[in-house]
Amino acid sequence: MKLLADENMPFVQELFGDWAEVTTCPGREISPGQLRDVDVLLVRSITRVDEALLAQAGRLAFVGTATIGCDHVDTGLLARRGIGFASAPGCNKVAVGDYLLAALLRVAVHKGWQLAGKTLAVIGAGNTGSEVAGRARALGMEVLLCDPLLAERDPTAFVEFDQALRADIVSFHVPLVRDGEHPTWHLLDEARIAGLDGEQVLINACRGDVWDNRALLQRQQGPEPLTLVMDVWEHEPEVLAPLVPHVLLATPHIAGYSLEGKVRGTFALYQALCTQQGRAVAVTPGQLLPSPPVAAVTLAEVPEQALLERLVRLVYDIERDDLAFRRALGQPGFFDRLRKDYPQRRELGSLRLLGVDNDLAALGFKA
Ligand SMILES: NC(=O)c1ccc[n+]([C@@H]2O[C@H](COP(=O)([O-])OP(=O)(O)OC[C@H]3O[C@@H](n4cnc5c(N)ncnc54)[C@H](O)[C@@H]3O)[C@@H](O)[C@H]2O)c1
């Protein structure tokens, strides 16, 4: 069995090396000719799996994407051609929760805010959105959920998009959908951007095309700029460079890039391929993870916001990612290089906080 995988997918050799001939290559360079004799293709979000890529893939029996988002895969085409498919729903939702917590705490420092009592609107209340909502509630924030699809079942639990857009902080967690009843392409469009208040904070850790980046730049160059946190960008790996100086925290689509999240992503595909091939699952994700660099911290008191910010930074320093982004901006291939060389990042759940009774697990730390 021949297996071709994106080189940015960890533990492929460990999980598939025993039963497949494994080749890896950069995700953006996978070509139709390479797939001629391949049985299994494992990708991440940067490989467009479509008619053109699969033109010569006569043997292909399984495609997996080790990601939550699937907008890069023509799943209808795979179904029509009888090619098995798996993605990794929820694999990096905890990492996105960590990213958001780190971002909120930095935003609070920047604006001189106590987060308790502020409103956070979560647009898209699925896996990542729920994770974010849980962390924000644990910070004492008032959370508004906006999700028209889930609202069909329980309208009272959700608010309309335009109401959500009045929150102090609005965070986007929707899939990229270009058509249908609830498209998300440019969900935040020029008119809505113009209607926001200059005190508001916007966060995008889902897909870049959900925000109109040109309209945002126009807004930021005006008299009342917004506070922005951007992990994802329209037209990645290109970035609208003049927008970056107007963004408080700018990162290269790494919100989900914890080691645990990546391991869960590869592991979900391993499980799915085992099922397709009738093989027993022989390892657990935990067996693949090394010990974290810091496993426990003893506290003298329940952490206030400022101490919490330092504790989070001990595990995940979002400013380091922001600084690396600004330093590399403009260099050829900088976006993909930062992602390929991303330092090993552990989840907050790898750190146990000792010495205080409070349950800090709701913020993501180890219970
Ligand atoms: N930056 C990153 O590293 C990163 C990491 C993980 C996921 N993502 C992106 O985030 C997206 C969301 O991830 P998830 O795990 O929460 O997905 P999910 O499928 O669990 O949840 C998405 C939610 O969005 C809702 N939704 C759909 N259209 C909507 C609309 N128009 N308005 C409001 N809500 C809408 C859905 O009903 C669903 O509940 C993924 O599709 C992926 O593109 C990015």
Ligand SMILES: O=C(O)[C@H](O)[C@H](O)COP(=O)(O)O
């Ligand atoms: O959809 C996802 O799971 C995330 O956006 C994922 O972290 C993207 O990472 P990539 O596949 O581009 O390496």
